[in-house]
Amino acid sequence: MGIFHLYSRALDLLGTDRRLGWVLAFANLALACALFAEPILFGRVIDALSRTPSADASVTWNAVWPLLLLWIGFGLFTITCSTTVALFSDRLAHRRRHAVLTTYVEHVLHLPLAQQSKTHSGRLMKIMLQGTDTLWWLWLSFFREHLAAIVSLIILIPVALYINWRLALVLIVLCLVFGFLTHFILRKTQVLQQQIEGHHSDLAALTADTLSNISLVQSFARIQAEMQSLQRISQRVLGAQFPVLSWWAVVTVLTRSATTISILCIIVLGVWLYTESLITIGEIVTFVAFAGLIIARLDQVVAFANKLGGDAPRLYEFFAVLDTAPDIKDRPDAIDPGRCTGLVEFHGVCFSYHAPHRAVDDLSFAIKPGQTIALVGASGAGKSTALSLLYRAFDPQSGHITIDGIDIRQFQLTALRRNIGVVFQEPLLFNRSIADNLRIGSPEASDEALREACARAQALDFIEHQPDGFNTIIGERGRTLSGGERQRLSIARVLLKDAPILILDEATSALDTPTEASVLTALEAVTHSRSTLVIAHRLSTIRQADQILVMDAGKVIESGSFEALYQQNGRFTEIMQQQYGLMPSVK
Ligand SMILES: Nc1ncnc2c1ncn2[C@@H]1O[C@H](COP(=O)(O)OP(=O)(O)OP(=O)(O)O)[C@@H](O)[C@H]1O
Ligand SMILES: [Mg+2]
Structure with missing residues (x-):
């Protein structure tokens, strides 16, 4: 020029x-x-x-x-x-x-x-x-x-x-x-x-x-x-x-x-x-x-x-x-199907950050509305990447993903993302008040709704101890809160959003055992009526899943229910034994 x-x-x-x-x-x-x-x-x-x-x-x-x-x-x-x-x-x-x-x-x-x-x-x-x-x-x-x-x-x-x-x-x-x-x-x-x-x-x-x-x-x-x-x-x-x-x-x-x-x-x-x-x-x-x-x-x-x-x-x-033209944008004929029922299907999905290495390799699975699927596997196996494809943080290089039978690339981006609530692996927070952070997915939420979501996420106690309660400014990336407090805010935020599909990426990893148990009970009530994709290392979370996918180097190497997988005596059993010292009798 x-x-x-x-x-x-x-x-x-x-x-x-x-x-x-x-x-x-x-x-x-x-x-x-x-x-x-x-x-x-x-x-x-x-x-x-x-x-x-x-x-x-x-x-x-x-x-x-x-x-x-x-x-x-x-x-x-x-x-x-x-x-x-x-x-x-x-x-x-x-x-x-x-x-x-x-x-x-x-x-x-x-x-x-x-x-x-x-x-x-x-x-x-x-x-x-x-x-x-x-x-x-x-x-x-x-x-x-x-x-x-x-x-x-x-x-x-x-x-x-x-x-x-x-x-x-x-x-x-x-x-x-x-x-x-x-x-x-x-x-x-x-x-x-x-x-x-x-x-x-x-x-x-x-x-x-x-x-x-x-x-x-x-x-x-x-x-x-x-x-x-x-x-x-x-x-x-x-x-x-x-x-x-x-x-x-x-x-x-x-x-x-x-x-x-x-x-x-x-x-x-x-x-x-x-x-x-x-x-x-x-x-x-x-x-x-x-x-x-x-x-x-x-x-x-x-x-x-x-x-x-x-x-x-x-x-x-x-x-x-x-x-710079955005790689991911609405097609001219993109649709807004409203609130989805939550039938999620991955069809032979492949994705690489840097070819030829594939972060996600030929991933196929389906979740019926209300079901929970858990992804487990070693660090770097491609779990977070796989789920980020669902809300189109990236588009797969091959294969496709559908929600209620519609290819997600046909959705308007805002319509797609309105249907998905995400608790990120790293709790992402604005340097704004707690209330503003909670309302980012549901700006109209009443103070009462805010308190209810926080109570379910076990966040109400610590918020009330903040100098300005819900109006406390929490610093850059929520720096003034502890790791567990940040995580509970992210969970409350997603509960408030009330989307039919939930992604929980190590959502409770920073919580102590009693707090995690209470949060999981609250989440269980919510996930019952939603399609949930959960990444967790905790046994308690994985046990509840309808199906577990074991990932390794981007591929699903084992899948099935907790009991069935554990019986296989394969990679899953190995992970469980390494992490929890579980013996086959645990099932
Ligand atoms: N933004 C990125 N750009 C390039 N490579 C990435 C990016 N994000 C992740 N990766 C790489 O992709 C692979 C899969 O990463 P991913 O975050 O999906 O793993 P994970 O299974 O979620 O691991 P963890 O359990 O540690 O969270 C890793 O090798 C990682 O280095
Ligand atoms: Mg991850």
Whole structure:
């Protein structure tokens, strides 16, 4: 994507405000045109003064008055236009920045986990903040300066040629020098600028990663080491940044010199033309003022190119995220079948994070409404992955999953996920109040319903001991709660959601035995009327299941009821004996 394409994409993001944007741009243009009048009027006043005899005041004033009135008129017009542009362009740019920021966050939230996990959230945050800042600046400067500066240059040159073509040639050469230098430096620094931005993103990702693992950093005495990593990236940023700064310093020196030389040339040439009677003093004054205007515009364009050259990689990163099409999205004919009965079927499902290694390999099973199926197996066997396919965190590469006989890819994503309640292996909580965390799946739930769900999940006691009860803010990822408390909140949250299909991934692993027993009794009452998929190492949970699948390296190697499996004396018996020291008589 070239700079111009980038610019046009940024302007496209103005969306519904595009029309107001163009109105402002044209107002600004009118403003820029009005400014040309000043040097012309100034020259005319000087010529009028030099033509009229100084002794006759009334003749002099008669010649000058109309010009001064015209000047006042242009002045008032300029003030009105610039106030309008300043007021509205600021509002417009701020409004659009927030609209684009919302679009970005919504887009990122729609990206499936497989795409999310490639990028650190700190990096995504940095791309969002810097991208929207750059867009804000680009819109604002487009309406306030850039369009007017570029169009002024296009208009000023023919006007200068009209006033005096010989002097205008000097200005044209100056424009060419500025244009060539800017283009040259932009090309020279493009790769370096991209490297700088890449390092800045690494810096954001590292900082966010370090800050979100602060207890790990402190307990492993890693502060010094983390700082060294940070400094290494900073060194890389500076290593790429300094040559860019040097190149732009060269441009500044060269453009300043070219400007001084051009002004000197105009004055020398002007004096010579005056001695040859080819120009009036007024025309020389007009021309020098014109040269001043053109040089100011050229300076603006170079400063803008410098800034855009530096910021372009931020916009490339920003657009790259916005252009990432979600792999998992609603089909155009996606349906919302309402509340499902809960008949879940996996048909030869295969999934790999990294081919050719399969995390889930040819998985087939069925759960009738109200039944419970348990997945057991060694760590890394693919249990969590298999169940995450049901709520489409990922899509299988082959095979398919149906709910009530409908392929889950035909569901609207929200309709599918509304039907599934998940207690994740790692309790995921927001840095919000306990009540807000509980209500994320059922925003309308009453306080009474909240208390009831918490009582069933054995969470009411500890919530009531919190300083603000249900209104207590529980810190990033629920950091102010214990592991077991976090787990009980996740269970209460899913009970409140009341979905017909439940996924419990090690839902009670952090609870002590008596608490787990109470939670399991509560869960039993709930799972009775729901299709439940449970991953558990605890014997108590597995025993209740209608069917148990034993997984190993992504495959189901044994399946059946607890008793039948235990009788087989295979992998399941081995796991049970290793974990619980069970003897065959246990059954
Ligand atoms: N987001 C991911 N990207 C790449 N590989 C992954 C990802 N998540 C899991 N894996 C890999 O897939 C395999 C299965 O992981 P999974 O989490 O499904 O195992 P599990 O049976 O739930 O294990 P545990 O009992 O420890 O929770 C593992 O080898 C793991 O390293
Ligand atoms: Mg797991």
